[in-house]
Amino acid sequence: MVTPRRDERDAVPARLGVGRRRVKAISQRTLGGPDVLETIDVPIPEPGRGEVLVRLGATSVNTVDCALRSGRVRFLGPPPFTVGFDLSGTVVGVGPDVTEFGSGDAVFGMVHSRTGTYCEYVVARADRLGPRPAGLDDLRAAALPTAASTAWQGVVAANPQVGERVLVHAAAGGVGHFAVQFARQRGAHVIGTARAVNHEFPRGLGVDEVIDYTTTDFTTVLDGVDVVFDLVGGAYGQRSLRVLRADGRYITAQESDAVDDPRCRRITARPRPAELVAIGELAVAGDLYVHLDRVLPLDDVVLAHALSESGHSRGKVVLTPWK
Numbered sequence: 001m002v003t004p005r006r007d008e009r010d011a012v013p014a015r016l017g018v019g020r021r022r023v024k025a026i027s028q029r030t031l032g033g034p035d036v037l038e039t040i041d042v043p044i045p046e047p048g049r050g051e052v053l054v055r056l057g058a059t060s061v062n063t064v065d066c067a068l069r070s071g072r073v074r075f076l077g078p079p080p081f082t083v084g085f086d087l088s089g090t091v092v093g094v095g096p097d098v099t100e101f102g103s104g105d106a107v108f109g110m111v112h113s114r115t116g117t118y119c120e121y122v123v124a125r126a127d128r129l130g131p132r133p134a135g136l137d138d139l140r141a142a143a144l145p146t147a148a149s150t151a152w153q154g155v156v157a158a159n160p161q162v163g164e165r166v167l168v169h170a171a172a173g174g175v176g177h178f179a180v181q182f183a184r185q186r187g188a189h190v191i192g193t194a195r196a197v198n199h200e201f202p203r204g205l206g207v208d209e210v211i212d213y214t215t216t217d218f219t220t221v222l223d224g225v226d227v228v229f230d231l232v233g234g235a236y237g238q239r240s241l242r243v244l245r246a247d248g249r250y251i252t253a254q255e256s257d258a259v260d261d262p263r264c265r266r267i268t269a270r271p272r273p274a275e276l277v278a279i280g281e282l283a284v285a286g287d288l289y290v291h292l293d294r295v296l297p298l299d300d301v302v303l304a305h306a307l308s309e310s311g312h313s314r315g316k317v318v319l320t321p322w323k
């Protein structure tokens with residue numbers, strides 16, 4: 001008997017009705033506030049060469065989703081488009097030349113496209129996804145790709161040594177709560193900034209000192225810091241340089257006014273499936289806590305974006321398919 005090639009065995013099954021059956025997606029006709037987001041019907045998309053079709057298990061909100069929606073960043077081109085980068089779900093079919101996955105595989109990862117992840121069926125590049133580790137549910141898996149990759153890649157760039165003092169701005173946020181854990185795992189002494197209401201949260205993650213940025217100017221209480229991981233940006237950049245050692249490292253994931261300083265390194269999260277799987281395994285092993293601030297159905301996407309844009313969500317806001 002001839003064993004079929006994987007792409008033949010797992011090509012998108014006809015019963016799915018690709019291109020015919022209509023399913024739900026979030027879209028927007030104009031740039032603007034959260035209420036430009038609307039639910040529309042679209043045909044199930046067809047995966048192209050090197051792509052897989054994934055039934056959405058969950059996605060999560062990242063600040064870039066809101067920036068794209070509003071037009072603050074524009075790399076998706078003009079609307080209509082569907083936002084969303086983070087994906088966890090199940091492969092239901094594969095396009096030509098996909099060898100990594102077949103139907104039924106649980107996957108997670110990043111999607112950077114105009115068809116996004118805020119939809120029932122997502123087309124994704126297979127080489128941007130990893131196998132979702134057993135024991136990692138869709139909700140936590142969807143919280144990881146962008147935020148935990150940014151945190152991981154930022155901490156790798158900073159390379160903190162045992163005992164070094166690492167200041168993480170926005171320690172209670174999506175990226176920050178992962179960054180403080182990765183820095184602690186390297187044996188760093190971690191200092192975070194957060195409002196008082198959020199202090200117990202980073203402390204519970206092992207943060208050694210928390211500064212309430214609403215009452216205390218961190219530049220008045222810190223000096224000689226080895227690393228700053230800046231998740232706030234703007235004027236925090238120059239202020240952070242004042243507390244940094246002369247040979248310290250300033251890592252920013254934000255637009256910052258400190259970028260001209262030789263100690264500054266600006267990072268952009270890269271999709272690296274093997275790294276993401278390793279991060280997922282940390283979560284399964286209990287070595288990485290994934291905090292879900294809110295889990296909302298995509299029906300409530302307007303609320304989810306408003307929460308994210310409040311600037312005060314704790315951990316991640318996760319979105320699940322329509323009820």
Ligand SMILES: NC(=O)c1ccc[n+]([C@@H]2O[C@H](COP(=O)([O-])OP(=O)(O)OC[C@H]3O[C@@H](n4cnc5c(N)ncnc54)[C@H](OP(=O)(O)O)[C@@H]3O)[C@@H](O)[C@H]2O)c1
Nearest residue numbers: 063150170172173174175194195198231253268269312313
């Ligand atoms: N370059 C990249 O590839 C990349 C990737 C992901 C994210 N980012 C950037 O990284 C930043 C953080 O992203 P995120 O997803 O973690 O955002 P987030 O979850 O929305 O951050 C919310 C957190 O920010 C804290 N915060 C707000 N203002 C603060 C201030 N002035 N000082 C200290 N903490 C403050 C809040 O804590 P309180 O409630 O206690 O105020 C809240 O917990 C964003 O600006 C995003 O654009 C960049």
